[in-house]
Amino acid sequence: MPTLTERKPARPNVRSAGRPAHELIFGDLWDFDPAPETADPKLKPRYDLFIGGKFVPAASGKYFDSINPANEQKLAELALGGAADVDAAYRAAQNARENVWGRMPGRERAKYLYRIARLLQDRAREFAIAETMDNGKPIKETRDFDVPMAAAHFFYHAGWADKLEYVAPGRKVAPLGVVGQVIPWNFPLLMLSWKIAPAIAMGNCVVIKPATNTPLTAVKLAEIFLDAGLPPGVVNIITGPGSTGGLLMAHPAAAKIAFTGSTEVGKVIMRSVAGTDKRMTMELGGKAANIVFDDAPLDQAVEGIVNGIFFNQGQVCCAGSRLLVQETVVERVVAKLKNRLRTLRVGDPLDKNTDVGAIVSRDQLATIQGYLDIGVNEGAELWQPPCRLPAKGFYLPPTIFTGVTQSHRIAREEIFGPVLAIITFRTVEEAVEKANNTPYGLSAGVWTDKGSRILKMSTELKAGVVWANTFNKFDPTSPFGGYKESGFGREGGRQGLLDYCKLV
Amino acid sequence: MIPTAQAAFRRLFSEIGPVDYVGVEERVAKYGTRSIKKSSKLFGLKMAVSMIDLTTLEGKDTPGKVGSLCQKARHPHDDPAVPAVAAVCVYPSMVKYARRALGEDTPVRIASVATAFPSGQAPLKTRLAEVKSAVSDGADEIDMVVNRGAFLAGEFQRMQDEIGAVRETCGEAVLKVILEVSELETYDNIRAASFLAMRMLRPGDFIKTSTGKTSLNATLGNHQVMLEAIRDFYLDTGTPISMKPAGGIRAAKQALQFLVAVKETLGDEWLNNTRYRFGASALLNDLLRQIEKEKTGAYQAPYYFSEATESY
Numbered sequence: 001m002p003t004l005t006e007r008k009p010a011r012p013n014v015r016s017a018g019r020p021a022h023e024l025i026f027g028d029l030w031d032f033d034p035a036p037e038t039a040d041p042k043l044k045p046r047y048d049l050f051i052g053g054k055f056v057p058a059a060s061g062k063y064f065d066s067i068n069p070a071n072e073q074k075l076a077e078l079a080l081g082g083a084a085d086v087d088a089a090y091r092a093a094q095n096a097r098e099n100v101w102g103r104m105p106g107r108e109r110a111k112y113l114y115r116i117a118r119l120l121q122d123r124a125r126e127f128a129i130a131e132t133m134d135n136g137k138p139i140k141e142t143r144d145f146d147v148p149m150a151a152a153h154f155f156y157h158a159g160w161a162d163k164l165e166y167v168a169p170g171r172k173v174a175p176l177g178v179v180g181q182v183i184p185w186n187f188p189l190l191m192l193s194w195k196i197a198p199a200i201a202m203g204n205c206v207v208i209k210p211a212t213n214t215p216l217t218a219v220k221l222a223e224i225f226l227d228a229g230l231p232p233g234v235v236n237i238i239t240g241p242g243s244t245g246g247l248l249m250a251h252p253a254a255a256k257i258a259f260t261g262s263t264e265v266g267k268v269i270m271r272s273v274a275g276t277d278k279r280m281t282m283e284l285g286g287k288a289a290n291i292v293f294d295d296a297p298l299d300q301a302v303e304g305i306v307n308g309i310f311f312n313q314g315q316v317c318c319a320g321s322r323l324l325v326q327e328t329v330v331e332r333v334v335a336k337l338k339n340r341l342r343t344l345r346v347g348d349p350l351d352k353n354t355d356v357g358a359i360v361s362r363d364q365l366a367t368i369q370g371y372l373d374i375g376v377n378e379g380a381e382l383w384q385p386p387c388r389l390p391a392k393g394f395y396l397p398p399t400i401f402t403g404v405t406q407s408h409r410i411a412r413e414e415i416f417g418p419v420l421a422i423i424t425f426r427t428v429e430e431a432v433e434k435a436n437n438t439p440y441g442l443s444a445g446v447w448t449d450k451g452s453r454i455l456k457m458s459t460e461l462k463a464g465v466v467w468a469n470t471f472n473k474f475d476p477t478s479p480f481g482g483y484k485e486s487g488f489g490r491e492g493g494r495q496g497l498l499d500y501c502k503l504v
Numbered sequence: 505m506i507p508t509a510q511a512a513f514r515r516l517f518s519e520i521g522p523v524d525y526v527g528v529e530e531r532v533a534k535y536g537t538r539s540i541k542k543s544s545k546l547f548g549l550k551m552a553v554s555m556i557d558l559t560t561l562e563g564k565d566t567p568g569k570v571g572s573l574c575q576k577a578r579h580p581h582d583d584p585a586v587p588a589v590a591a592v593c594v595y596p597s598m599v600k601y602a603r604r605a606l607g608e609d610t611p612v613r614i615a616s617v618a619t620a621f622p623s624g625q626a627p628l629k630t631r632l633a634e635v636k637s638a639v640s641d642g643a644d645e646i647d648m649v650v651n652r653g654a655f656l657a658g659e660f661q662r663m664q665d666e667i668g669a670v671r672e673t674c675g676e677a678v679l680k681v682i683l684e685v686s687e688l689e690t691y692d693n694i695r696a697a698s699f700l701a702m703r704m705l706r707p708g709d710f711i712k713t714s715t716g717k718t719s720l721n722a723t724l725g726n727h728q729v730m731l732e733a734i735r736d737f738y739l740d741t742g743t744p745i746s747m748k749p750a751g752g753i754r755a756a757k758q759a760l761q762f763l764v765a766v767k768e769t770l771g772d773e774w775l776n777n778t779r780y781r782f783g784a785s786a787l788l789n790d791l792l793r794q795i796e797k798e799k800t801g802a803y804q805a806p807y808y809f810s811e812a813t814e815s816y
Contacts, residue, residue, distance in 0.1 A: 022742040024735065029772035030547055030763070035539035140537055295518075299732050300527025335739070343768040352539035449522045469524055 026342040035352040037139045041130040043216065048079045049239060050222035052092035053232025059084035064241070066216055069136035069358040070349050070393045078215050081240035083247050086207070089236035090253040093178040093205040096233030101205055102175060104231075106162040113158030113201055115228040120151045120193075123224070127217055131189055132349045134216040136358030136394065137312050139350050149474060150193035153492075156476035157201035160497060164202065167494055173501040175203035176279060177255035182245040182269075184261045185211035185360050186315040186416075191260055192218050194476070194491055196235055202500040204256075207236045209248050213361050215239040246272065254278055256500070260317070263414075263440070263485050281489025281499050283317065283481055285414040286442030288463065289435035290320030290471060291425075294329045296447035300469065302336045305420070308445060308471035310344065310398050313359055314418040317486075318443035320471050322411055323422045324431055330424050334402060341385040341398050348390060356418060358393050365394040368417030375401050375410040380421070406437055414440070428453065432460045441483030445471045464490075509658025513696070516660065520699050520736075523691040523729055532724035535764045545760070546798045549791050552759040553586055555777045557615055557748065559593040559785050561716070567601040570594055574605035576811045577612045581792045583799075589788065590777040591615045591645060596638040603642035615645035615680070619670060622684070622715035624649040628666060635673045645678040646670070647712060647783075650701060652687045660700055667704040680710035680748055683730075686720035691729045698733035702745045708778060712748040716783065721751025727762060731769040738770075747774065750783025756794040759787055786813070 046063065048055040058079040065074050079085075101109070120127065127150075128142035137146070160167070167173050179199045183191040188210055199206050210218035222237050238244060242265075249257045250272045256279035259269055263284040270280065290308050292301045308320025325333050349357030359365040376382055380401040389395040396418055404411050404421040411421045425431045435444055444463040446454050458466040464482045467473060474480065479490035489499045540548055558577045560569060570592070577589045591613035594602050602614045616638040620626035626634075635646055648670045654663040671679050681701040688694050701711050711730060713722040727749050734745050747766070753759055759782060766774050774780050789809045796804050806812045 022738055022744075024739070024771040025773055026768075027772045029775055030551065030767055031544060032538065032540055033542045033544040035541050144537070295522070297522045297524035297527060300524040300531070303527055303531050339735075352537070469527065470530075 024339055026339075032353050034348070036348065036350045037129055037132075037143075037352060039125050039129055041133060042126055043076050043130060046077050047215075047219040047239070049081050049085055049089070050219065050225075050235075050237040051085065051089045052095075052236065053226070053230070055222070058082060058240070064212070066134060066213070068133045069360055070133070070390070072392055075133055076216060078219065078239040081209070081238040081244045085238055085240075086244065086247045086251060089207045089238055090178060090251055092233035092236055093207050094253060096231055097175075097178055097205040100231040101200070101234050102203055104203075106164055106201075106203070109201060109203065110158045110161035112228055112230050113154050113161060113197060116224055116230070117151045117154035117158060119224045119227055120147065120154065120221070124148065124151070127189060127220065129350070130220055131217050132357070134214045135185065135188060136349050136360055138354040138357040139352055140354070141312060146187060146190045149476075150190045153190075153193040153197045153476045157197035157497075160198075161201040164497075164501075167497050167501065168503055171503045173202070174504050176500060176502055177204060178253055179204045179206050179500065180248045180251060180254035180257045181206060181208040182248060182257075182259050182261065183208065183210055185214040186312060186317070188214040189217040189221065192221060195258055195260070198491070198496050199258075199500050200234055202497060204500055205234050207238065207248060207251075207254070209238045209240065209245045212241050249273065252276075256280065258489070258499075259283070263487075266487065279499075281481075281491070282487035283489070283491060284442075284485060284487040285440055286317045286319065286482065286486050287322055287412070287414050287438045287440045288318055288320045288443040288445065289322045289324050289438075289461075290445040291324045291431050291435060291447065291457070292326065292329070292333060293431075293446075293448040293450075293453065294326040295449045296329075297449065297469070298329065298333060298336060301447040302333065302340050304445060304447065304469070304471040305337060306340055306344070309420045310356055310418050311472050313356055313396070315360060315364070315416050316472065318465065318472065319416075320443075320445050321415060321420060322435075323420055324425050324434055325422060326431075327424045327426050330422070334400075334422065337400065338383065338385070341400070344385065344387075344398055346387045346389060346395060346397055356398055358395055359417065360394070362394055364416070365396060368396055368415055368419060371410055371413070371415045371417070371419060372399060375404075375408065375419075375421075378408050378410070380404045380408055380410060406434060412438065428456075432457065436460075436462045439485040442481075442486035443467065512658035512660055516696050516699070517692060520695060520733075523695050525691050528691055528725050528728055532728050532765065535724060535761045535768070538761070538764045540760055540764070542798075546795065548760050548763055549756060549795050549798070550585070550587060551775060552756070552763060552782065553580060553589060553788065553791050553795075555781050556589040556788055557591045557593040557750075557781050557783045558589045558788060559716070559750075559783055561593070561595060561617060561621070565595060565598055567598070570598045570601045571605040572811065574602055574612070576788070578606065578610065580788055581795070581809070583795070586792065586795060588612050590781055593617065593647065593783060595621070596634055596641070596643070599638050599641040599643045613644040614642060615647055616643040617647040617715070619648040621647070621649055622717040624651055628669065632669060632673050635670055639673070639675060639677050643677060645680060646674050647680040647682055649682045649684060649715060650697065652684055655688070655693075655697055655700070664700055664704050667701055671704060671706070671709070678709060679705065680712045681705065682712045682715055682750075684715055684718065685713050685722075685726045686718040691726065694726055694729045695733050698730050699737065702733070702737045702743070705743075705745055707743050708746060710746040710748045710781065712750055712783065714751045716751030722749035722753055722762075724761060724765060728765055728769065731765060735770055744773070744779065746779045746781070748781040748783055753782055753784050754786045754790065756787070756790045759791065
């Protein structure tokens with residue numbers, strides 16, 4: 001390494017005449033050494049289905065691979081569940097529901113949830129690494145968000161299990177029965193936890209399918225269920241392709257189905273169960289507006305914009321993918337945003353200093369890149385910070401588009417990647433109109449120094465969550481869910497529990 | 505119409521924009537999660553050594569103590585790879601002893617806290633006289649305190665005029681303006697005071713967090729607010745103002761977090777001791793201890809480092 005005196009900031013070589021002479025240099029004068037997380041994720045080479053408290057091979061005897069999107073290497077192979085396995089899982093769940101779990105007092109069920117939560121905390125590091133390897137998201141996110149939040153959901157719902165008489169004051173609640181759940185790949189462990197915890201706290205039993213791309217932490221959580229002594233059949237985990245998820249949702253034994261994923265698939269599922277008496281909750285896509293007014297604290301707004309769209313590489317259903325900026329500050333905001341993006345570190349997800357990791361799969365990367373072409377072809381201006389991407393793996397630099405209007409496809413369709421569309425507005429009314437001009441309505445953000453404006457916006461924005469002067473904040477106590485084509489039903493809080501019970 | 509304090513603040517805030525406390529704290533928490541290892545850690549530690557204003561500001565300071573501080577500043581450690589610190593920082597009455605100890609031909613600069621440090625509660629004439637005497641005794645840099653009373657009363661012109669008067673009195677000497685952030689209380693005020701001060705400064709002059717004499721000194725939060733003010737001012741005007749956090753930075757780990765904030769907010773051009781300083785005393789030995797640890801893999805006892813105050 002060069003000594004202090006030898007090192008000088010590297011100035012950009014070319015500077016065109018028109019540009020102002022002063023700009024900031026985010027170079028490698030003081031570069032950080034690799035700081036990879038090295039603990040053992042304790043992965044087995046092969047995982048079977050978890051049915052009736054046992055790991056059993058799929059009826060087909062087939063397996064599929066799970067790969068690490070950061071380097072395209074195989075991590076493990078997983079049983080490919082099919083119709084017979086789904087049947088077996090529902091039978092196990094019904095059995096557990098009738099003979100054990102449904103009869104158990106809530107305070108006893110709570111003990112199992114507490115135990116699961118604590119065991120997950122004990123093995124937090126191992127789970128964080130496994131999640132990062134399977135999904136490609138940075139270790140600092142799995143370590144500081146996914147795993148602690150997953151444990152928090154078990155703790156929170158454990159607390160409810162013996163207090164269910166207070167869920168709906170004046171009414172009595174009863175569990176629904178067996179619940180079928182299908183979850184996406186963007187928050188594999190967290191989605192698993194916030195689906196399972198309320199269901200079993202209420203006394204239901206569960207058949208759940210993790211996403212095809214990211215099944216590892218689900219089968220690892222099954223190990224924790226075993227360690228916690230959770231009665232067999234209370235939670236059954238079926239790994240496999242999307243078609244298995246379809247079977248799971250359409251199964252006649254499911255009293256309720258809960259799905260998180262794309263609006264497209266959600267519609268297919270709803271069609272398939274039309275005419276049955278199944279209950280449903282759907283948490284689908286989004287195209288959230290993050291609205292910045294000219295009186296906002298701009299540096300903190302920029303931080304919120306970054307957190308809104310580049311958290312988990314933008315693969316978040318509530319991502320702030322549309323930035324609405326008041327005309328008078330758009331230049332300032334974009335300049336600040338570009339400077340901030342220059343300091344983001346894109347690369348190896350296991351490195352503790354990585355801010356933006358790998359996209360979950362080759363297909364998803366191709367989809368996102370397709371949208372970049374669409375944006376450019378439709379005349380929007382693309383900007384990416386200079387960054388060195390690893391040679392292998394599915395990476396995309398953080399991307400912003402300026403000069404975007406409501407009619408651009410990149411402003412209308414959910415991209416599910418680190419791509420931000422920047423749109424301007426002039427008045428408060430125009431901001432509300434543009435924000436609501438979308439089939440989605442999952443979340444929104446408002447940045448302003450004026451409290452009364454926050455309250456006004458929060459009533460006028462058609463979105464399940466409105467964040468004020470922050471973005472992407474979650475808590476087990478706070479209900480989460482959508483308006484319009486972003487779905488229905490709530491997850492988390494008292495409202496989330498109500499979706500897993502019937503009032504008697 | 506006589507401008508009220510409220511109107512003055514309103515005008516200034518709408519000009520420079522507000523700061524959100526929660527957002528700032530969230531931003532700076534991320535600096536603490538940066539993992540700095542091996543050669544990058546060693547580089548950061550040595551860089552921090554080269555940025556220290558090695559300080560003694562006690563009523564009990566003596567010429568002898570200042571002399572030994574100067575020797576430590578010039579030669580912090582036996583390891584020749586460890587650079588000298590940037591400056592020593594002493595009371596005006598001690599400047600001539602520091603100059604005697606360091607001589608004329610030295611890389612270590614002499615900074616002095618003039619202007620009725622730390623309260624600033626003396627007539628302007630007295631404060632200017634103090635600056636003048638420190639400069640003529642050989643101070644290269646003057647650390648002044650701003651008139652917080654004037655700022656909080658909305659008398660921005662008076663506050664700025666005083667900074668201007670001190671700047672003129674400094675002549676060639678570098679000026680560091682101490683905002684005393686704990687007495688400004690809000691991040692909005694810290695940002696506002698930073699701008700008022702910077703508008704009176706020359707390229708290479710500093711804004712500084714605090715005197716170290718109040719309960720709250722430099723934190724990552726108020727440091728971040730000032731860095732962002734410096735960045736905005738530079739991008740608007742082209743004038744690069746330097747930064748000095750002071751007080752409360754005792755551990756090498758803290759110093760590295762502050763430097764990460766500089767790296768990610770102002771960039772590479774602020775990672776040197778003409779643009780950035782630490783006002784500290786105990787920090788130096790912890791940096792040396794960490795440098796030794798990086799080289800040998802083991803922590804040395806405190807008594808292996810000169811001027812160590814702690815021991816077994």
